[in-house]
Amino acid sequence: MNQVIVFPRGQLSAEDKASMRDAGIVAVEADDPSKVVTVIPVAPSAPMATPDDFTMSLLGALDDDAFGYGQCRAIKELHRRMLAREKAKAVQS
Structure with a gap:
């Protein structure tokens, strides 16, 4: 997984989702994308050097x-x- 992108529910077709999954993108659909909570990994999962x-x-x-x-x-x-x-x-x- 390279990236997570939140879309309004119903915006993506099955083909869109499959294409993004193949590219390493996690497509999330939400009724209100502005209320989606994101989690930023912290140590020890964060890389030592960026x-x-x-x-x-x-x-x-x-x-x-x-x-x-x-x-x-x-x-x-x-x-x-x-x-x-x-x-x-x-x-x-």
């Missing part, structure tokens, strides 16, 4: 890669971000 962490780490390292040490800097930056997230989770517990 795609944004990887992207920002790599871009930051490559931006300052005058001597070819970008790979090392990218890993250090990713590690820094993950440690900060772990510390924040420990404080919340």
Whole structure:
């Protein structure tokens, strides 16, 4: 499952639902979509590193890669971000 989308009841055909299911989308129909409650997963089910962490780490390292040490800097930056997230989770517990 990649995504959950809430639609007003009766808007989707059986073919629409099957197509979305094949694409990894969960289609939910509700009489009043504005009253649907969503749940955002929290640790431990949340990922340690997000795609944004990887992207920002790599871009930051490559931006300052005058001597070819970008790979090392990218890993250090990713590690820094993950440690900060772990510390924040420990404080919340």
